[in-house]
Amino acid sequence: MSTQDNKGLFALGGNLDRFIWQADLSGLPTWRARLIIALRMAAAIGRDLAKGQLTLWAMSLVYTTLLSLVPLLAISFSILKGFGVHNQIEPLLLGVLEPLGSKGIEITERIIEFVDNVKVGVLGSLGFALLFYTVVSLMQKIERAFNTVWHVSRERSLGQRFRDYLSVLVIGPALIFAAVGIGASIASLSIVGTLSAIEPLGSVIKFAGKLIPFLMISGAFSFMYAFIPNTKVQARAALSGGLVAGLMWNVLGWIFASFVVGSAKYTAIYSTFATLIFFMIWLYVGWLILLIGANIGFYVQHPAYLRGQGGHQRLSHRAREKLALTLINLIARHHYLRRPAWSAEALSQELNIRNDPVQDVLEVLERADLIKATADQPHTYLPARPFEVVTIDEVLAAVRHGGAGGDLSYDSIPAPAGIDAIVDAYEAASAAALEGKTVKELALTADGDQEAS
Numbered sequence: 001m002s003t004q005d006n007k008g009l010f011a012l013g014g015n016l017d018r019f020i021w022q023a024d025l026s027g028l029p030t031w032r033a034r035l036i037i038a039l040r041m042a043a044a045i046g047r048d049l050a051k052g053q054l055t056l057w058a059m060s061l062v063y064t065t066l067l068s069l070v071p072l073l074a075i076s077f078s079i080l081k082g083f084g085v086h087n088q089i090e091p092l093l094l095g096v097l098e099p100l101g102s103k104g105i106e107i108t109e110r111i112i113e114f115v116d117n118v119k120v121g122v123l124g125s126l127g128f129a130l131l132f133y134t135v136v137s138l139m140q141k142i143e144r145a146f147n148t149v150w151h152v153s154r155e156r157s158l159g160q161r162f163r164d165y166l167s168v169l170v171i172g173p174a175l176i177f178a179a180v181g182i183g184a185s186i187a188s189l190s191i192v193g194t195l196s197a198i199e200p201l202g203s204v205i206k207f208a209g210k211l212i213p214f215l216m217i218s219g220a221f222s223f224m225y226a227f228i229p230n231t232k233v234q235a236r237a238a239l240s241g242g243l244v245a246g247l248m249w250n251v252l253g254w255i256f257a258s259f260v261v262g263s264a265k266y267t268a269i270y271s272t273f274a275t276l277i278f279f280m281i282w283l284y285v286g287w288l289i290l291l292i293g294a295n296i297g298f299y300v301q302h303p304a305y306l307r308g309q310g311g312h313q314r315l316s317h318r319a320r321e322k323l324a325l326t327l328i329n330l331i332a333r334h335h336y337l338r339r340p341a342w343s344a345e346a347l348s349q350e351l352n353i354r355n356d357p358v359q360d361v362l363e364v365l366e367r368a369d370l371i372k373a374t375a376d377q378p379h380t381y382l383p384a385r386p387f388e389v390v391t392i393d394e395v396l397a398a399v400r401h402g403g404a405g406g407d408l409s410y411d412s413i414p415a416p417a418g419i420d421a422i423v424d425a426y427e428a429a430s431a432a433a434l435e436g437k438t439v440k441e442l443a444l445t446a447d448g449d450q451e452a453s
Helices: 003-021 030-051 053-083 086-096 102-117 124-149 158-188 190-196 201-227 235-261 264-270 273-301 317-336 344-351 355-367 392-400 419-433 439-444
Strands: 371-373 380-383
Touching (some): 030 053, 053 124, 086 102, 124 158, 124 273, 235 273, 317 344, 317 392, 355 371, 355 392
């Protein structure tokens, strides 16, 4: 490639960067602003896929699914059997494995055979506990994958996991049966057959027949995006991720089905293992679609994460101190003015910054016993001690000493003589300058809110 060609590519890259990342969306027409947002989203998803975290989680979930699929279906089979509709599992599996063609039918038959051979009633208490644990481990890994995508460090408590996972295991199969049953009932109505013979109603009904499965898949994805992450997910974000994931499921399913049809040479090479290999590949594609949809939902709700390199955002020490004072000021103001307590997400939206540095500083303040997280979902933050006696210097000291006891603590650094004295003098001077000034004074004098005291 010539030097002139390289210059042209660099110029094109620079123009594209300015068009996507440096454009001011406020002054653009709606269609162009949405186009730029879509391009930013595509660039961010490509960046995350290139970093490999999404693909690693998808591969991990494939392994866990292979171990947990039969126990999961066995428990669902037992629940559906109580409703007398356990035969709905087979058509549901056939629908999920439809891109595998005849191999999907073979895999479905084998899975149903395994499920039929699992006699939950004769497993005993220990056997049933192990069966249930295998299923819970799958759901826990899915939650961890979603929490990673959503930059959530806190997991559900043991009680919350038991409640939420049990709800999914009991209510999920019933809802699936209801959705499938309603769809089948509507399709079997005689009036539907009559209207199908009348144009243009026939074309509309035919189109609806193709649209409804897409909407059901998108709805299932959206439900998972709204329910599984241990944070509050906006309906707009969950629906956006669900619609994109549903579209990807249909498009990639069609592509994969075409690949399977033309894969005779792979069958000749791998023989009976070809079916298992195709099954694992489709599982990987399915999990990757699910995680990409979750990523899209996250970026819809947190557009500040689109810029930069993704991952964890690091702050300078000066920025952390300013952020700590800002956060505790906002928490104190709402406390004394009797307004609703702040959550981490609400604080990040108020300050228009990413959520992970906010969450990091909140955890530092909580470890220092300055604030406490409530048991609400999402967690909100209240004073751990009266802010009338908490000084600003304590807040700054909490941030400065927040990493003590880590891999490289303050005391473990071998410093020349006199260094410790300089650091101590600096901290003493800072404390003297802020002596007696409390968090309550900071909060109530910020905008002339003394009357609330």
